[in-house]
Amino acid sequence: MRSTRQLTVATLATMGFAWALAAAQAKAGTIAGTAVFELPPPKKAAMRYPSGASVIKTVESIPTVVFVEGVRPELPLPPPLEGIAIAQKDTMFRPPLVVVPKGTTIDFPNQDPEFHNVFSYSKPKRFDLGRYPKGESKPVTFDKPGVVKIYCEIHPWMRAVVVVVENPFHTVVGADGRFSLRDVPPGTYTLIAWNVDAGSRKVSVTVPPTGGEVEVNLADGVKAEVPERSIGVAELRGAAGPGRPPEPRPAGE
Ligand SMILES: [Cu+2]
Numbered sequence: 001m002r003s004t005r006q007l008t009v010a011t012l013a014t015m016g017f018a019w020a021l022a023a024a025q026a027k028a029g030t031i032a033g034t035a036v037f038e039l040p041p042p043k044k045a046a047m048r049y050p051s052g053a054s055v056i057k058t059v060e061s062i063p064t065v066v067f068v069e070g071v072r073p074e075l076p077l078p079p080p081l082e083g084i085a086i087a088q089k090d091t092m093f094r095p096p097l098v099v100v101p102k103g104t105t106i107d108f109p110n111q112d113p114e115f116h117n118v119f120s121y122s123k124p125k126r127f128d129l130g131r132y133p134k135g136e137s138k139p140v141t142f143d144k145p146g147v148v149k150i151y152c153e154i155h156p157w158m159r160a161v162v163v164v165v166e167n168p169f170h171t172v173v174g175a176d177g178r179f180s181l182r183d184v185p186p187g188t189y190t191l192i193a194w195n196v197d198a199g200s201r202k203v204s205v206t207v208p209p210t211g212g213e214v215e216v217n218l219a220d221g222v223k224a225e226v227p228e229r230s231i232g233v234a235e236l237r238g239a240a241g242p243g244r245p246p247e248p249r250p251a252g253e
Helices: 002-025 233-240
Strands: 029-034 044-048 054-058 065-068 087-089 092-094 097-101 104-109 116-120 127-132 137-142 146-152 159-165 170-172 178-184 187-195 199-207 212-217
Touching: 029 199, 065 097, 065 159, 065 178, 087 104, 097 104, 097 170, 127 137, 170 178, 199 212
Parallel strands: 029 212, 097 159
Antiparallel strands: 029 178, 044 054, 065 170, 065 187, 087 092, 104 137, 116 127, 116 146, 146 159, 187 199
């Protein structure tokens, strides 16, 4: 009896070991690829100071971002980042693009000797920081996933983007159009590429249990539903040129 029992325990142990081994052998992989969008030529925007002097600058260019869509139980959301800031410096946002986990608070310090008025009408986070002088800063907490387009009421060429994510897999596409996401557990994911001027594309991509590198081309994807409110600078300002944009239409939307 004793030997039979021992055998059973040994068999179960072996089976458990085999299962654990199989789980351990499911290797993380790399999702690599290209995300090249056809972009419109850079736009210029003008503002007029009360003195009558006018300034024309090129609207800020913002790189394309690639991220895994949604909440993924196997890819736990990292805690909110701390110490993130988007400065207003030389009448530009620095940096113009950040990707943060949901719940992150970003500071918006004014480092210029003139006023800015930072705002967003994007659905995941609407805010209007009003005007404040050099050396002051105001925080905004980004608590809903999606894309938040940020502008300055005073300088129409200023724009920035905050992408709020729900899992740790995201990257900024390089100037060569390439990106790569490493250490992705096996599974099937929706991968989204988003650009402020070109919109979104998504593809389904599977990392096999054997890991390895999976190559995707986001240009082959279909339009993705990215939570955002697509109001561009020109649309906000209408034909009136620089100045306070109209208030968004209330409710019913
Ligand atoms: Cu400004």
